Amino acid sequence: MPFDDSNWQEKFKIKKSSKKKAGKGLFAKVKIKKGEHIGYYTGRVLNGKQILKEPYISSSYLMEVTEDYYILGEGKGSSFASMINHCKKPNAEIVVSTRWKTARIRAIKKIKKGEEIFYDYGEEYWDNKGVKPK
Template sequence: MPSIPSNKPYRVGRSRTGLGLFATKPIKKGTKIIRYFGPLLDSKKKEEDAIENKYLFELNNRWTIDGSVRKNIARYINHACRPNAESDVKPRKRKVFIRAIKDIEPGEEINYDYGTDYFKAYLKPIGCKCDACEKKRKKKRAEARAEKARLKAKAERKALKKAEKLAMAEARLKEKLKAKAERKSKKLNGHALNGKSPNGKSLNGKHLNGISRARVAGRKPAGRKAPVSAPAPALQA
């Protein structure tokens, strides 16, 4: 960690993105917190214009500050989509100050908006990790979980309704078969009591187990008649 005088209202510490700059004392809105500095690069010089790193701060079309030097404590300030500070650029003086745009409490991380070009080139491809974007992602994840739970509950209700419908259909089928069996049983019992067969014919016109019609009717069977013999011829005197 870089050494910082104790009279300064900030310190370098661990943040969500690695290292960051944190307030150690209350910082009032409008206060110039720290200067962003480093070697000036002249875009008219090819060797300087070819230098590339994440700490370049463009003052104008010609001059750019190379803030990659270790002594530039402001290089530790991270980007935020909803920052509590901003860059105050002085092109003529070729200086940049980081100024508070709201009251900053001790322990709060100091941050400012790096700008659209930097965001598109470096932050968007990996995803911005500032508090505002993290809250958005957290909200989206919560909404996605809620939607997933809603769809799951809907599917479960649909499956339960289908199962209940199937159970009711099976119950109706069982009742129908039971009623049919009862009607058939009653019909058979009624035919037996009326002396009729299931096809509606009288049982009195048929032999039952070798019993004749007469026995079924309650009469004794008629005996077989003996053959009548011819009268004997009369004897002549």
């Protein structure tokens, strides 16, 4: 991976989200420039058959990278990026590499110090959950 996330605590803080019922969120401790790398979404790698079973199918932290390659962003191997919450007006986005089978988050606008980081989880995520996004 071309980016090193090992020093993430210098730039980000996990604390109670500004969104009601969202739990914890990821906040910037420094200014983040548009286009800047925020972090990789990491965790246990699962295939299409595995995700159809519990506890994976009901996880809120399951991200599709390819049709048969998923990342479970909770538990062992997960990263701080799994704390990023959904918003219809995000300040970050997911960049998926099907070649390298990675998912990373980058800023799509300037993020101020103290601001919570959000990305849009996408319609498919909410359809699979059977709920409407907030």
